[in-house]
Structure formats: structure tokens, C-alpha cells
Amino acid sequence: MTTDYSALIDEQTWAFIERTNSFYPPDSTDDSVARQREVYNTMCRAFFSQYPGSVSSTNKFVHTAEQRIPIRVYEKSDSDPEAICLYFHGGGFVVGGLESHDDVCAELCDATGFRIVSVDYRLAPEHLHPAAFLDCLAAFEHVASTCELPIILCGDSAGGNLAAAVTHHVRRHERAPVGQVLIYPGLGGETDQGSYLTHAQAPMLTTRDTLYYAEIRGGGFNWSNDPRFAPLNDKDFNGLPDTIAISAECDPLSDDGRDYCNKISAAGGKALWNNEPGLVHGYLRARHSVDRARASFRRITTAVHLLGQGRWPGQL
Template identity: 50%
Template sequence: MPDYDQLLDAEMKAYLARCDALYPPDAVTLDIAGQRRVYDAMCADFDVGRPDGVAVKDEPQGGVPCRHYTPADPAGTVIYYHGGGFVVGGLDSHDSICAEICAKTGLRVVSVDYPLAPEHHYPEDFDAAWRAYVAISAAWPGPVVLAGDSAGGNLAAAICHKARGAGPMPMGQVLIYPGLGGDWSWPSYIEHADAPQLTTRDMQFYQQIRFGGEPPANDPGCAPLRDSDFAGLVPTVCVSAQCDPLASDSEVYVQRIQQAGGQAMWIDEAGLVHGNLRARTMSQRAANSFERICGAISGLAQGRWPAV
């Protein structure tokens, strides 16, 4: 069992205490409405507002609700898929995060409000994410980078896999502590089974809700790591957290892309937990990670490799 008292510094411990006061560790025992209520309240508490110089409007793309963040002279587009286990989250939960990515990169950011479970089971979330991707790519010619955290990282990667033969290819993808359908016997799943912010029990709950039962076997639309072919994927940066059961997904995904001849980079952030994007104003480690994420997005949009 990891010693989180040693792995996490004082800033991260303060962040976790604030999270736990707003979104209790046993939140998955609440009904869905209750989970969304406490999650939305936590996200609102951590919201720091939008930087100056970012124009914001809500406008659907491909029939999917989206929020657009536009700098003065956008040099390309980021399509962002939010986290939340496919059960919670939305345009407001990641509002200041997307606005800051826009300001830091100089890229237009379009946040996609894909449908959530249990009202909408897979593949409705993926199908909506794909429709939005196709529409956004057509609306703004130029560099497109896919990005997402947690469940949103899953969607971004799944779209990249499908795009190889079915649509326009992005310039790259940045996956932030993504869940990619890895094997639950991998090291991080075992070592960090009871990590702060996300446990394997939580993951089991979210999986059951997303699929309404067992997930389909070997379907890269919901589990990119279950694909049989990792060739032809776009340059990829995976940013995981050391204290997160999902960290092995990033490690293995990068390895498989590299083994297939592609460009991929794994950044495992020491002393951070799942969901640390919200910690960027409380933790220097999280702030540094956010800077690397924005740098990777910028680098991919400019066609640089390594991106960071």
C-alpha cells in the first residue's frame, strides 16, 4: 500500500481536504442526481473564472451542445472532452480550464457536451463526440488537436482510432489521466487501488453505469487499448498522475503506439492524483503539469515533435 502521506506534499493534501469537504470520497453511494449535485458544487468552488481576451459562446456542432472559447487570432482548434466517468460533468465543470487552455495556447477551444449515462449508454457518448469532431474539423480548416481528461481522454483517443479510416485526422492528441480500457491486473490498478480521488471501486461503478452492464469485448470505440492495430495514430502525449489507478493505461498506450512506429510520449506526474486539473491554483506540482499540458497542445498544433 503506497504511503500517500509521503507521496503527496502539503499543497496536494490541502487540495484533497478541500475536495473531500465538497465531494465526499463515498460519493458513488449517492444516487445519480446527488452525485451530479455535489460534483457540480465542487467544480463551481474551484472555478477561477476566465482570463481576459477570451470570447465565449455556446453553439452546437454536429447537433451536440458545445462551448466555444476564442482568442483574438486563433492559430488552430482544440476539441476538448471533459472528464467525469461518463456520468457527471459538462460545459460548466471544465469552463475555466478550457478558457485557460485557450488563453495559454492561442488556440480556439471547443468543449463538447456529450450525453451522459445512465440516461444515455455507450455508444451514444462516443457517437456524439464523433459527430462534434467531424463538424468542428469541417468548420475551421487548420490544425486540430484533440484533448480530454479521464473519460474525456478515452473519447479523444477513441476518435483518433476511428479517424484513421473514417474521417479527417487531427494533428495530435493530449490525453490527461485517461481511462483507456486497460487490464485491471496492471501495476497501477493494484498499487493505487485505493488512491485519493479515484479508486478501482469507483471505476467499477462508472463502468457499470456507462454500459448498463458488461462492456463490449475488444471494442476500441470504448476501450482504445483493446484495439488490435496501433499504427497510423497521430502524435500522442499522455499525462498521467502517479497516485492514480489509471496511470498504467497511459504507459501501455504510449508503448503500443511506439511499437507500431508512431510518435508518443508518456509524462507521469509525481505526487499528483486523478483530477488534478482542478488543483492547478493550489498546487505548484499541478500548475507545472498544466503548463506541460498546454505546451503539448501548442506543440502538436504547430507540428513539433517532441511536443514538449
């Protein structure tokens, strides 16, 4: 199935795609993991924006019995945080870290006034599933035990998967998250239907890419029935917090956000799905150069802010 992206994607977004591909070609999954990380880090540095003036960050660690997990805590100097937002970065569970989403977290802190905690979870293939999930869960447990503020979970792409997985796991915790915001999340949808077919050859992320990352993360084992790996396949959607999923139209993952929100709504929960017209996977990096991405980032920060205050947006 072929989609005419010339009719969907505007000039600004094409410029963003071309700039990204100049660092990170679409077939880069054929490179070694070390090379993929090198290219991804170079690309992220090229898109890096300076911190807003009132935001600062501190590197810390979450200690578990087995290891220590690096985290970065963002604070806004001129406001007392009303909530704390745990942020899990994207990167297919293979690339990314504290640096790749540093400016995104700083701007999220500035827009909401919340304390933001970015988690440097372990990556595959050195650390297979459920390593990333366990690190994110440990970060949640740390925040829940050391802070009285309401907790929001947020993440993009792979990080959206991890946010949902942790939310499902801790929904009955006494400090359960009050909300979650998932940005173009991959949640374990069927890859032989829907957007996985319609946008199989989408710019920035293909269906082949999603299969590659799932294979690497799972070590070749089929984890599709494990909600820690594929939250969309959980058998229980009761008791989940208010949820907002924001997808990109030109992305094989777009239906995952829709289907996930539909399951929460069917179970009696509150969920809202936005499918951003003409945008592509990874558009957070385009928030300063593409009008559509800038508007979407405002919707994302508004969603985090409202849910952290215990408010429901109705629409974004």
C-alpha cells in the first residue's frame, strides 16, 4: 500500500526530514548498534536548543539492589512545582539517553513549572526486555517514595511504551500516577494491519524499523503477550489514570495511540487521542522549525500541565 506523502507533508516538515536524514539515513538499522548510537547522538546535538533561562538540571542516581540508574532532574527557579513528571526518552530501546532529550525536558519544565525527572534506562541489545521497564519502574518507585507531589508519566516513542507499561503495572499503587501523556507511542499493535500498512514506508520510521527494534529489544523472543512489552495487549484496562496519546499521522505507530485510548474508554476510563495531521515520527525535534510541530508541542505541554493539576482538557 502506497501513501502520497507529498499531499500530506508540508514544506517545513520535508525540510526537517531532509535535515534528519542527512545525519541518520532511513536504512540506518542496517548499521551496527554502536554506529546507530553515534549517528543518533550527532543528530540530536545538531537539533539541540538551549535551556530556557529559568530552568536548571541536576544529575542524580536511583539506586537499586543491582545497579544505579542515572536520572536528570529539571527545576524551574521562579515557581514551586505542583507535580512531578517522569519522562522516558524515545530511541527504539536501542539509542538515546539523558542528552538526546535534554532540551525537550527543559522546555517541558519551563512550560509546566513541574519538576521533570528524565530516566536513563538500560538499552538493548546489551540489556534485553524487561531491563528498560524495570529501570523505569525503579525510577517511579523512587519518586513515589521520596516526593509527595502528584506524579505524571510521559514519554515519546519507546518512552511512550515504557510510560504506559509502568502505568499499567502500578495502577493500584498508593502513589499511582494521576495521568499519562504518550507521544507517538509504540504500544505493540498488530504490524500487518492499519497504519502499519498504510504508513509502512513513512519518512522517519518504517514498519520494518518497528519490527527491527522489537526484535532487538526482545532478544528474538516473542513478548507480545507481556503488557510490560506491549501495553496494548494487556487484558485489563480498568483503573488506568487519565490518558492523552498524541500520534503523528504519517507514522506506522499512529493507530497504536488510537487503539490504546479506545480500550481505556471502553473500560470506563478517560482517554483522548490526537493524531497530528502531516507530522512524522520524531517531530519533537522539529518543534522550533515546523509550525505544526510547534503547535503539537504546546498541546503536549498543556496536556502534562492539566493532568498534573488534576484537570481534564476535553480537547487539545
